[in-house]
Amino acid sequence: MKKWLVAASACLLLIGGLFPSSTQADSVIDEKLGVPIVVLGANLTDAEKESVKKSLGVDKEAEVEEITVDGNDLVKYIKDGNSQARMFSSAKITRQDEGKGLVIKIVTPDNITQVTNEMYATAMLTAGIEDAIVEVAAPKAVTGHSALVGIYKAYEVSGETLDTERTDVANDELNLATRFAKDSGIDQDKVAELLTEIKKAIADNKPVTKEEVEKIVNEQLKKFNIELSEADRQLLIELMDRIRALDIDFGKLSSQLSDMTSTIKEKFGDIDPGFWEKVQTFFEDLMNSIKSWFK
Template sequence: MKTRVSLWMLIVVLFTAFALPSSISASTGDQGINEKLGLPIVVYGEALSEAQKAEVSELLEVNQHDQVDEFTVNGQDLANYIGGNPNSNMYSSVKIIHQDNAEGLNIEIVTPDNITQVTKEMYTNALLTAGVENADVLVASSVKVSGHSALTGIYKAYDAKGVKLDEERMKVASDELDIATDIAEKEGVDRDKISELLTEIKKQIAEQDPATREEVEQIVQDQLQSLNIELSEEDRQRLIDLFEQMRNLNINFDQVQNQLEDLTGSIQDLINDDGFWNSLRNAVQDFFKSLSNFINSLFN
């Protein structure tokens, strides 16, 4: 009997160690004031109540830093940076920690249930388009929002610190986010699949350096076909127009090629994630069924 109980305990320990997923999040631990890169920046949505602001502050772990630079983003900022509605209510809030060159751009949505349309891969794609690199960015909201206004908060953070992002690139990045979320909603295409499409098109633009609209159109069409995505003619033209704008802005995606490669890998992991968790669910069910049978045999 003692041997059987010991074996049962060993099985439970091994299952706990290897089968149950662990929570992984971006590390933003306080290591004092970085005099080279500056203080972390926190930008709160103006529409937050004091209680909501306190909740967001806790979510973004603001108190773990000795000092932060704090700002507020409002509808007028939305109008100034990307031509949005100045009467918009702004809820999405962000924390930005600048990193050394080559560290890459790392996005974490702290409240995924409250950011309903924009994925972290969409944010990454749009921010690379806007020229934001080498930073850890955390996004949070205390209420359900689409997530679009977080871009404006990031733009304001850079502006307030004296870093001028290109206005045209910011506008194109906002258009990119709008198109990505619109296509996902209207066409019923998985959001991760849309992110993969945008990333692959950028990679091909970096490799092929298209000189004409027709070449951009061919790249878009090739990637739609490669990923087996069918779009309406209207949405296909929106994509072509978007990347034609990028071509005219001479955005050099060669500079962020490694980040685009990393983004492709992370998106693929997400796309394959459902299969993994389905397999794990089945394994868990089988495990507990076998465990139940085993325990019953101990007392029979």
């Protein structure tokens, strides 16, 4: 029995050493940036709202501001939006100091079926949202599109003003991204990286004509070895030309997009292989040792 206890203790100690420790500081109210804002889809039932708030960790916050997003908000931020649209995906926004950038986390990944962290992030940069921690949740399987409208509303409630032309373009960008991933069979992360790189090239090269935008789009499609139908390629060119025409500080956007590119590449699968080798070797050695005790 003692040998088993020693083995278990050793196992726990090694795991504690391999994985970074994290301690939760006591939640306090940020008097400068304000409390986190939780925006809930209007079509959630009371039980679903409680489920979503639990997923978003609302109970761990010292205080939150809670608002609801519905079809009227959709019409405000998106041209030709449907005021009768049903809204389920929800979000929590925590403002950060300037320069901290965007941190996106889908906390119910099984229930947000079409939009990825990176798709949200690249669309939010187009809309002008920056320096915030954004968590997205839904109580059941939904596409995830309405969360973006909720994020817009929460951001403005926090004291910022968004350009509705930019939010409309950002929504079209999100729709196109999910369309490419769903209908064209392109990996979701690859779609997000493609859009990010095209926008970064626009920010760096400052094209002045649609033809120059088309050249950038074609170059990036070739770079990522992505083939689109002619109709989809034209949609992508039209979208990026609209982004070019927006009143955006492209110098600042270029820096944000560079950070975004790095974020997209930082996946769990990119962790140093030696880390996982250490874990595997440890457990193999441990099991071999345990087996030897009973010989």
